[in-house]
Amino acid sequence: MKFHKEGYTSLAIVVLFIFIINALAHYYDAGSVVKWIIYIVSAFLFITIVQFFRSPKKLIDLDEGVILCPADGKVVVIEETEETEYLKDRRIQVSIFMSPINVHVNRNPISGVVSYFKYHPGKFLVAWHPKSSTDNERTTVVVKNQNGVEILFRQIAGAMARRIVWYVNEGQQVKQGEEFGFIKFGSRVDLFLPLDAKVNVNIGDKVTGGKTIIARF
Secondary structure: OEEOHHHHHHHHHHHHHHHHHHHHHHHOOOOHHHHHHHHHHHHHHHHHHHHHOEEOOOOOOOOOOEEEOOOOEEEEEEEEEEEOOOOOEEEEEEEEEEOOOOOOEEEOOOOEEEEEEEEEOOEOOOOOOOOHHHHEOEEEEEEEOOOOOEEEEEEEEOOOOOOEEEOOOOOOEEOOOOEEEEEOOOEEEEEEEOOOOEEOOOOOOEEOOOOOEEEEO
């Protein structure tokens, strides 16, 4: 288990805050009850940041015939819908909600070349809101595999998620299971799959990024 690079600033701010409030408590000789409350709050903040930005090492089993889960979380949507931004056709949408306690590393569901990328500024509706996928801050990534099949996936900010990070650009070769981004503090990832894909999960399933098979070609 390692600490993700996107958490360095947050960790530094929390450590500084903990240092200040503890120093003040001792400087003004706060009572023992107050000190213990501060100790408990300090420990809670530190543990919360460390667990949120944890980044477990994973051994990815590469398989061109499957679509791997891009994020840890829970499946909240499986439905046929119209993808209007890039693919402009009917697709199976699979959405994964990432709570604040999940690992927030985002991973490529397939290997291939990034054929499309766009960042969209937007609102911060709760991640399960029906309009979050079109109105919220988000990125859209499309990867085309060696057989010419394109998979579109989106990072969507939620009410708490105020920073989306991505590591891919158009024309880049990407590998299945490798990191393509990170979203801070609760969010959602949508996948848009071909209609003939055989979905391997159900609504309510808890899934693991880079491990769970979302669908098969």
